[in-house]
Amino acid sequence: MHDHDLDRRTFVQRTGATTGILALAGCLGTDGDDEDEDRDDPDNGDDAEMPRFPEIDDPPAAVYRPTHRESMRMLEPITAGEYTLAPMLSYPHPFWLITGGTGEDDVERVDPEQGRGVHLMITLWDDDTGIVLPVDTSATIRIFQDGDQIGSPQSPWPMISQEMGFHFGDNVPLEDDGTYTVEVELPPIPTHTTGDLEGRFTDSETATFEFEYDQAFRDQVVGGVEYLDESEWGERGALEPMDHGRDDGQHGDDHDDDGHHHDNGHVPDSALPSAEAYPGTRLEPTDGVDTDLPRSGDAAVLVTLLEAGSRLADGDEQYLLVSPRTPYNRVPLADMAMSVTVDREGEPVGDADGVALEQTIDSEYDLHYGASLPALQPGDSVTVTIESPPQVARHQGYETAFLEMPSLEFTVPEESDA
Amino acid sequence: MTLPDRSALSRRDYLRTLVAIGGATALSACVSESGAVDVPTGTDDPESLPARQHAWNDVLSRDDDGNVQSPEHHVLLPLSLVDEPTDAARAQVEDALRTLERAYEWSNEGLVFTIGYTPAYFDRFDDSLPESVALPEPAALTAAENPVFDEFDAVLHLASDHSQVVLEAEEGLFGDHDDLNGIAVETDLTGVFERLEEQRRSGFVGAGLPAEHTDVSGVPDSVPEDAPFFMGFRSGFIDSQATEDRVTIEDGPFAGATTQHIESLETQLRTWLEQDSHPMRVRKLFSPEHADEELVGDVGEKLTTTNGLTDERIDATEADARDGVVGHAQKAARGRIDGEPPLLRRDFNTVDGDRPGVHFLSLQHGIDEFVRVREAMTGADLDVGNANNGILSYIFVDRRGNYLLPPRSLRALPPTNPQ
Ligand code: HEM
Numbered sequence: 001m002h003d004h005d006l007d008r009r010t011f012v013q014r015t016g017a018t019t020g021i022l023a024l025a026g027c028l029g030t031d032g033d034d035e036d037e038d039r040d041d042p043d044n045g046d047d048a049e050m051p052r053f054p055e056i057d058d059p060p061a062a063v064y065r066p067t068h069r070e071s072m073r074m075l076e077p078i079t080a081g082e083y084t085l086a087p088m089l090s091y092p093h094p095f096w097l098i099t100g101g102t103g104e105d106d107v108e109r110v111d112p113e114q115g116r117g118v119h120l121m122i123t124l125w126d127d128d129t130g131i132v133l134p135v136d137t138s139a140t141i142r143i144f145q146d147g148d149q150i151g152s153p154q155s156p157w158p159m160i161s162q163e164m165g166f167h168f169g170d171n172v173p174l175e176d177d178g179t180y181t182v183e184v185e186l187p188p189i190p191t192h193t194t195g196d197l198e199g200r201f202t203d204s205e206t207a208t209f210e211f212e213y214d215q216a217f218r219d220q221v222v223g224g225v226e227y228l229d230e231s232e233w234g235e236r237g238a239l240e241p242m243d244h245g246r247d248d249g250q251h252g253d254d255h256d257d258d259g260h261h262h263d264n265g266h267v268p269d270s271a272l273p274s275a276e277a278y279p280g281t282r283l284e285p286t287d288g289v290d291t292d293l294p295r296s297g298d299a300a301v302l303v304t305l306l307e308a309g310s311r312l313a314d315g316d317e318q319y320l321l322v323s324p325r326t327p328y329n330r331v332p333l334a335d336m337a338m339s340v341t342v343d344r345e346g347e348p349v350g351d352a353d354g355v356a357l358e359q360t361i362d363s364e365y366d367l368h369y370g371a372s373l374p375a376l377q378p379g380d381s382v383t384v385t386i387e388s389p390p391q392v393a394r395h396q397g398y399e400t401a402f403l404e405m406p407s408l409e410f411t412v413p414e415e416s417d418a
Numbered sequence: 419m420t421l422p423d424r425s426a427l428s429r430r431d432y433l434r435t436l437v438a439i440g441g442a443t444a445l446s447a448c449v450s451e452s453g454a455v456d457v458p459t460g461t462d463d464p465e466s467l468p469a470r471q472h473a474w475n476d477v478l479s480r481d482d483d484g485n486v487q488s489p490e491h492h493v494l495l496p497l498s499l500v501d502e503p504t505d506a507a508r509a510q511v512e513d514a515l516r517t518l519e520r521a522y523e524w525s526n527e528g529l530v531f532t533i534g535y536t537p538a539y540f541d542r543f544d545d546s547l548p549e550s551v552a553l554p555e556p557a558a559l560t561a562a563e564n565p566v567f568d569e570f571d572a573v574l575h576l577a578s579d580h581s582q583v584v585l586e587a588e589e590g591l592f593g594d595h596d597d598l599n600g601i602a603v604e605t606d607l608t609g610v611f612e613r614l615e616e617q618r619r620s621g622f623v624g625a626g627l628p629a630e631h632t633d634v635s636g637v638p639d640s641v642p643e644d645a646p647f648f649m650g651f652r653s654g655f656i657d658s659q660a661t662e663d664r665v666t667i668e669d670g671p672f673a674g675a676t677t678q679h680i681e682s683l684e685t686q687l688r689t690w691l692e693q694d695s696h697p698m699r700v701r702k703l704f705s706p707e708h709a710d711e712e713l714v715g716d717v718g719e720k721l722t723t724t725n726g727l728t729d730e731r732i733d734a735t736e737a738d739a740r741d742g743v744v745g746h747a748q749k750a751a752r753g754r755i756d757g758e759p760p761l762l763r764r765d766f767n768t769v770d771g772d773r774p775g776v777h778f779l780s781l782q783h784g785i786d787e788f789v790r791v792r793e794a795m796t797g798a799d800l801d802v803g804n805a806n807n808g809i810l811s812y813i814f815v816d817r818r819g820n821y822l823l824p825p826r827s828l829r830a831l832p833p834t835n836p837q
Contacts, residue, residue, distance in 0.1 A: 099698045100706060100742035100806060110693045113638070138562050138804035140814060152636040152686045152773050155804065155811035170689065187562040190798065204564065335803040337740040356740070356801070388742035391803040 056234040059400050062298035063162075063327055065237045066396040070163060071224025072121070073217060077267060080207035082200060084127050085184060086267040087209050088164065090119040091221050092171040095159065096399035098391050107399055112171040118213065121169035122156065122184065125268050129196055132270035133189065134158075134166040134332040134367045140185040141170075145178055158334060161395030162239040165270030165331045169393075177214045184208070194312055195363035238328040238397060241269050271330040272323060272366050280304040280321065283382055283410035291327075296386060297405035299324045299333055303384060305376060305412065312362065314372040322357055322384055323368040326398065332367035333402060334359070337387040340371060344380050354385060380412040421447050431630040433581040437491050438620045438770065442593050445585040452582050457599050458523035464516060464826075467524055471532040471823050472676050472762075472781055475662055477525040479579075483722040485656045489526045489577035490627065492766045493584045494619040494680065494777060495592075497572040497611040502542065503831035511830035513605035518587055521598035526579045529587055533829050534678045534821030539571040543834040547822070550670030552784025553677055556818040559792050562810075568680065568819025570614055575779070588613075610831075619682065621768035621777050623647065625717075634769045640691040645717045648687055648767050648774050649809070651703055652718030658725040658747070660762040665781045671836045674825030679788040681778040682768075682817040690812045698743075702808055705731050705745035706738050727751045739802035746795065746808030753791030760787040776813075785820050 054067055072090040079085075092112030099106045112119075120141070125132045136158050143150045156168040174180065189201035211217075275282075275293055283303045285294040293300040306312055306319040313319035320340055324333040339354035350373070357369035376382070386405040421443060422435045432451060436444040461467065468476075479487045501507070515533070522528035537555045540547055547553055556567045574591075576584045589595035591607045628648045629641045642650045665676045690699065696716075700709040704725065708714050713726050725747050732751045738744045753760065762781040767774070782788050797807055805811045824832045 097693065097698075097805075098742070099695075100701060106742075108693075108695055108698065113688070113692050136804045138811060140562065149773070150635070151688065152684050153814040154686045154689060157805055158803065173688075185562075185564075190561065204561075337742070337801055359801075387740050391742050391806050 054233070059234045060236055061400050061404070062236055063238050063401045064397050065228060065232045065235050065239065066162070067227060067233050069226040069228070069239055070161075070395070071221050071226070073211075073220060074267070075209055075211055078207050078209050079127065080184075080186065081203055081205035082127055083133075083186065083205060083207070084125055085207050085209075086123045086125075087182070087211070088121040088123070088167075089211055089217070089221070090121070091115075091218070092117045092119050092173070094396070095119075095157075095169075095171075096394045097157065098389065098393065098403070100388070100391070107394075107403060109399075110171075110393075112173070114173045116175060117171060117173040118211075119169060120156070120172050120182070121159070121164055121167045123164065123167045123267055123270070124186070126197065126200070129363050130268045131197070131361070131363065131366060132166060132268050133201075133361065134270055134334045135189050135191040135361060136335060137168070137186050137189055139168060139187070142183045142185075143172060144181040144183070145176070150174070150180070157393040159393040159395065160326065160331050160333075160390075160398055162326075162329060162331075162397050163242040164395075165241055165329065166334065166392070167270075174213050179210055179212055181208060181210050192358050192360045193362070194360055195365075197361055197363045238326070241271065241329050270332060272325045272332050273364075274330065275302050278302060278304050278321065278323065278365060280306040280310070280319075281413060284413050286381065286409040286411050294408050294410075295327070296324075296408050297389060297403055298327060298401040299390075299405065300327045300330075301325075301384070301408055303382070303408070303410055308375065312360075312370060312372075317372040317374055318376060319370055320357070320373050320382070321365060321368050321370045323365065324390075326401075333390040333392070334367055335391040336369065336389060338369050339385050339387060340373070341383045341385070342373065342376060342380055343383070344377065349376075349380065350374065354383075357384075376412045378412050378414045382410045382412065384408045384410070424451075427633070428630055430627065431633070434491070434622050434627065434630070437493060437581045437584055437622070438768075440493070440585060440588060440615075440618060440620070442589055442595065445582070445589050445593075445595065448582045448585050452580070455580055455582055457580060457583055458525070458528050459599055459601070460519045460522050460524060460528060462520055464519065467519060467826065469825050469827065470662065470666060470674050470676070471826050471829055472665070473662055474530045474577075474764075477530065479526050483655075485654060485723060486659075487526070488623045488654065488764060488766060489530065490579045490622055490624045491577065491581045491584050492621045492623070492777070493574075493576045493588060494779075495574040495576070495588060496568065496570045496614040496617040496619075497574060497607070498570045498614055499539070499572075499831075500610060500612055503833075507610045508830040510605055510610050511607065514591055514607050515829065517590065517598065517601060517603055517605060521590070521601040522578070522583060522587070526577075529576065529578045529583050531574060531576045531587070532678070532823050533572055533574050534823045535572050535832065536568055536570065536819060536821055538569045540822075540834050545834045547834050548670045548672065550667055551672050551675065551677070551822060552786050553820055553822050554785055556679075556820045559789060559818070560796050560815065561798070563815035565681075565815050565818045568817060568821075570617070572611065573680070573819065573821060619768065619770055619777055621766035621770070623766040628767055631769055631774070634772055634774060636687060636773045637769070638688050638691050641687065642717050644719075648685055648776070649690060649703065649812075650699060650717060651714065652721065653725075653765075654763060655721060655725050656723050658727070658751075658759055660759050660782065662762065664758060664760065665762045665783050667783060672822065672824055672828065672832075675828070676781045676823050677783065677785050677788070678821040678823050679778075679780050679782070679785060680817070680819045680821070681780075681792075681815060682770075682775065683778055684773055684775045684814040684816060686812045686814070687774050690809075701743045701745060702806070703746050705734075705748035706741070706743050707731055707734070708745065729757070735797075736800060739797070739800035739807075742802070743806040744797065744800055744802050744808060749797045749800070749808050750791055750795035753787075753794035755787070755790075759791075761791050775816075781823070
């Protein structure tokens, strides 16, 4: 159950419009001095030059359109072993951390500590398949200026944003203008991999890139902020994903349905294949739904049963594939914990406590949660329980969704070809 | 060696900085800053001292709850042998260390110290170490790390509540200083050992000390005022630590010894203190239940002699992981053996390299027990994202070393198979 009042109160409390505005103040300083930026001083936000992050009243407990499109500088992608990384830089801005549970206290708004610096984002993908890897790599980032390390190493947060999809990122405070070198260490990926990805990503790799932090950069990223029409703010919906590497930026929500987006400019999009691209028997939501896929906490959840003998299934069992994604942009929802229970004529089949679904990335079906199950029969009822919502940080527009995620009930259809 | 700007630092911070710098200049600056500290002298009677080098707990101070308090200042001096060990060299090392024992009371007010030897040191002997000693070469213990290993011969760990004492002891053993707390230095370690200065490590622990280091890059102003450790909480509760008996090797030629692991870590305090909330830090450091039930307090003051991990909370680790967050101590406690913590942790904060970190020093019966607990702490088996897996995403391992701390009777250049 969503508690709208609760969500609104939490949101307003954490979004104080001034915080957002002030967070940007340092990006605009013409002479680059913001040393004593006081984020708590509301007067600081009144400078007419400043982009505004106006407050949205009563955003839905669902994906919603934010006030603006973020502007960023794309750096040249770099390769490291099997991977390619695309670094992107924007101004430091608020984002939200998910802290375990599903309640009011489990979303934490993070404001930049200072306006000077960047919001650093990295999209990581597999060179062979072009799949963006929506995994918790526990990467380590070190930043250097003139050969000296600045600050401590940091592990960037896995994050989702409407424009960038799945990426890693964090705000990084920087004091001086100049050239910075970023070293990214990628340990082996612990996530279960299947298909052409099986046995891959077992080596540690290091990638290095440089960027320039100066007034021209600040002008570009701050000046490039595009506001949506005020009537759209907080409306259910999402910004179109950024068209990486191209500048028309004008494709609709329903972009290519053929699967992965390998050649969408030079940075692939993290979007999952559309529902039609998945084989097997699509399980029917027990309660009729008016969306293409049933929703939980506004996540669209595809549940399909792959027939016995599928390469993903153990032995002669079937494979239940659960693929949760954001509505509109099909951004994969990583780091969830889910389990499944099956009932036949009111009696539990197999383990009544449920079978844990394993987070997996597959070369064809991308990120999903799956388990092998002994043969299901038409009429069986299948309950997918979400033990924890995606523990990934959120950009604005995603922070009120995918939190409280009720379980979903399905029925195995009669004409099962499984 | 340039000294820090006295006027820019608090007195305690200045003293800490001097310990980090080391050397004769730092020592004289320290002496003039501290004035005449009354440091209790030691003993002429080596028999009156404990047989174990690591027997510190009985002589250290206690907090109000009765937990052992770590000395405030620490130095780890990596040592390299100049020549192969001889009986003369052994006698020199023993004499030099006895000088320290004569000069300073064996306590936090005076000086406690240990000397430990690496597997690289023991490699030079034909015989291998007896089976009762589990001392493998150091190895990487997590997928995310690529540490440098301590491959020198030995490490001397000096600890005292007085910065002046650790500096002076070091200068007495290696420098020109020939008077230690009124005792003449007749024998030092020069000629036998070389100090590897570029690998010298130092640190501090104590309520309020971390918050005095906000001048260091990477130490945010938000370090809690009263916290004894950088991450903001008390640690080392007596019931959550192994006893000295538990970590002591009882059998074989090294009876009375223990093993030591030193893991040097960098810590990311900015995201920890500025992005995570207090309840989140409690969840990640202790357990989700510690946060939900408010068991910890601002800096751990609500906990008394234990970190509050019941068997139930420890058993809940896997389930908590699936619910989204698991605590560092909760995970690590899965490594307990028959319900007892196998590690005696004597870790301390550092700003070596001008960045915040921890020298995680731990004593245990054998290195295998350290590995067991470290694996439990890493929790690679847990179904939880890295960022919510205890404190993993805030710590970055730089170095590892394994050591044998022989009993006092064998602390001077021991062979692999003493009689
Ligand atoms: C920055 C580094 C670290 C910090 C800030 C830290 C902090 C803490 C804190 C606050 C506790 C709970 C209080 C207590 O029992 O003392 C704890 C417990 C513990 N930590 Fe750490 N720790 C760190 C690194 C490590 C490492 C590298 C290990 C290696 C195995 C470790 C092993 C343990 C163990 C075994 C416990 C107690 C578990 C039990 O009760 O059985 N810690 N730590």
